[in-house]
Amino acid sequence: MKVKVRGIYSTAITKLLLDEKIEVTQAAEAIKNALKIEDESKPDIIIEDTETKEGVYIYGNGSEKIVNLLKEKLKMSIFYKEEIGKIYCGIIKNTDQKAKSIVISLPDDEEGVLDLKSFWGYVKPGAKILVQSKGTYDGKIMLSTQLRIFGDNIIIIKNGFTKMSKGIHSNEGKTKLYDIAKGLNLKEWGILWVQGAEDKEEEVLKQELEELQKKEAEINEKFNNCNEPSIIYEGMNKYFILFDQNDKNELDKIRKTAMPTIMNHHKLKSAGYTILTDFAENLLDKYSDEEINKKINEVLLRYGPVKDKLYRLAFTRLNGTSFKIDGIVSELVVKDDEVQKLTINSRSEWGDRIYTLEKDLDYVDVLRNGEKERMLVIKPEIFPKFAKLITFDITAKKEENEIKVQNEDRLERLSKKGEISNELKDKMSQVINEMKQL
Template identity: 25%
Template sequence: MTVRVRGIYATALTQLLQDAGHEVVQASGPIEDRFDGEFADERAAVTVTTTGDQQGVGVVGDSDIADTITDRLTAVGRDTLHWTDPTPEGAIYAGTVTETLGSGAVVDLGDGEGFLPYSSSDERVETDDALRVQVVEASAPWTDGRPVLDTTVAVRGSLLTLVRGGTASTPATGGPAMLDLIAADPREGWSVSWESASDDASFDALAEALDAANDRGTAIDDALDGADDPADCAPACHDEGLATAWLWFGRESRFALDEARRAVTATMPGHHRVKAGDRAASAAVDYVEALCDDLETGETDFPFAVTARQFGPQVGGSLSLGHGKPDGRLITLGSGEVQSVDDDGTVTIEREMHAGGSYDGLGVPKEAGDIAETKVKEGRWWYPTVYRDSDGEKKGTYVNVCTPVEIFPDTARYVDLHVDVVKHADGTVERVDDDELDAAVEQGHISEPLAERTRSVAAAVKSALE
């Protein structure tokens, strides 16, 4: 039940996971300072890491424990969505190179595509090559990234790395002397190197980590011994790797994480909301919290106005719509010019439309000179877009129902919940795409409580527009 936590959500997640009976290990310096008691430096069965865009976390590790942690973190809020990664970390594939780029190659894995840096292969890589690769860094589904691959098969961990194809005497940090001290050996045919975190771990912890790595190495050997040559079977999966899941936090979830963090240390309203929106804001948040021991608390105290003035968006700038989908994709709907930023969290943007096609739900043609005016409001479960022609005549209104909107400096982000409400130019109002919401619930992409909230919001919007 051991777990390692890193990133901007670390304090809140440490609190939640400890309350759930998990043992947090290899804690960072700030976490050690905030919590009473010591944290062991032993092997973590699961690692929880904030994603690069700070919108959520990845959960990677032993399947039984990783699944339990994923379920606990999904329960943080009804607008937390999660997905299982089809190309998990540590998985081993026979892949086919489909494209060569400037710094690496795109590899078809069968379950998806991966990116192999040229530096991670000892051989020259060409299009149509078949080769064995391992996922060393998985990629969140809402990003444009591909999982990163390596041709070296290994068991990679925060304390040590076990490499297939070497021997116990292979030079490595710590060297053979470390093996003598812990009275343990790597599996035959594998070499071990010690990561920097091993410096603080006990000999018993290192021996246990090596035992676990050897067990994983045994499973890999069993999967690869006698496996077909990649040229004869690619694309194919030889080993399913570690359990890998992604959680995308919504606005309500971020404020719930604030509450968990507030139980440990001073936490300003919107702590995680601000940090997720702008890296430059992190230092400002830390400074405020270091000065203030008694902060106002709660979602309604989130200082949107001062946050927007300091970091954006600002009038005259641009704001895009980060349109998340319940299956994990993220679609950018284009940027509009910011017309106004109100202290209540409302931002108005305008986009000039191009001719061609028709507007979804409205069925009217897109014409040159059309203007789309969108009003997004921080924390609201819907937002309207009004379409007008070049003369200013209204062509219709489209209301998108979504998870609570978060307005970051450059992007307003949310997850689309399928159901929408449209008001035609003649005043007719209709609700559309309920069937898509039902399908998403059936597929497990949207929970029933979130679906109930969606239907309630859609009904209220429709009533207001009629």
């Protein structure tokens, strides 16, 4: 097993993997030199930053071993598992005309959503349908009828085109693969050539295509014989790991054993303060970590937040997607050069809202039309122009003189799937009880 690690967490994770005797390949130059890595071969697993830099995503054969290792070290982080490419025998439940989608019944009482535009034919409730997951959004499994079957060097795509992955750069390699594709019996399938395919012999690639076409025949046979929601093909797993501040501190400690590292290294880099962080780490031989951290806090505070000025709340969902809320700072509490409490007023087409967050609280107060709600989050990280928050999409609000918690069972479901530790589940359950005291 070989792992490629890129992004702001790469040094810490690489050091952790090497300490566990796991091979790392294609490392960045600075890490190669610091940790004496020479391997440049093709990786089995890739670890990269999420879009919002709040964590990493991991994919590839054997990813579960890496995820389990990180679970042992990082107890307060979220390990969200996204099942991509799973093929189902689904049953059409109904249509949602408002969302312009078809609701599909899936195994284990789950439901998926298929875009109405991608479905050709009459929508008949109770009819079976062959669909594939392409990820989740807002807690729903998003489905497609354009199937993909995954191989090591090839992904075949129903009614698709022949194309290259972004990792194939050489014109010679691209020409070779296009020429091979022309000579293949693809029928109604297209090919996505995976990075590394250009180095394989033509016979190896042809044999792999034959194996994938056999899988297609097996999928069709299973679908023809199914009468209820079932899984026909497993696809692949992709893991989104979102780090809380305590676990970012743990990664700081691990990185410090490999190269000079200041306090809050990963917190600062995840917010885009790369130059500031690199500069500060060059001063560690002259000043203590505490002195540097104090000065950084002083400098950042000079730039904001500022009362009556624009500010942004940047939320990351468990699956790595994000949304932003902009508003005006109306209240600000500062102590020891750190923002302790922050309130912003936001106006949008959905109505006016007032958001209040505190540095040491795992929820955000929301005031909307005079009614108060609370959102469960990982403790906010507050910076001059924005705050970063990880949201569980669990909300407490008063309805008809009763406090109701939307998605309260989500913690239990995450725990059962191994996506959060018992420690994090217990902590957040206590926070939900606090949220109910509206």
